[in-house]
Amino acid sequence: QVQLVESGGGLVQAGGSLRLSCAASGRTFSSYAMGWLRQDPGKEREFVAGISQSGTITHYVDSVKGRFTISRDNAKNTVYLQMNSLKPEDTAVYYCAAGRNRVALTRGEYDSWGQGTQVTVSS
Numbered sequence: 001q002v003q004l005v006e007s008g009g010g011l012v013q014a015g016g017s018l019r020l021s022c023a024a025s026g027r028t029f030s031s032y033a034m035g036w037l038r039q040d041p042g043k044e045r046e047f048v049a050g051i052s053q054s055g056t057i058t059h060y061v062d063s064v065k066g067r068f069t070i071s072r073d074n075a076k077n078t079v080y081l082q083m084n085s086l087k088p089e090d091t092a093v094y095y096c097a098a099g100r101n102r103v104a105l106t107r108g109e110y111d112s113w114g115q116g117t118q119v120t121v122s123s
Helices: 102-106
Strands: 004-007 010-013 018-024 033-039 046-051 058-060 068-073 078-083 092-099 117-122
Touching (some): 004 092, 033 068, 092 102
Antiparallel strands (some): 046 058
């Protein structure tokens, strides 16, 4: 399994931006599709964005399309989530996950996931 550590969360005002990073360990990072999921207290975990092993295919939940961008750098074993035009409803703990493919990630099929990083968007 790949070990994942998220960073970059914080408090930001609505309309602002944050860039999350997920550092992965292991030699097989490029064999995993990667994704970001989020969960706010009292709500169910939600898939946010996914990216294919090569980084050529991405998928986003409708609510973040046009605002969030997922990317990866396989040479650095890192996946990113650039979040722009943040809204209060984006407030959640964001988790990095690795899976067989991005579709599997949307189904909660993970090989590994991180401990999460808190994103809070004030109004």
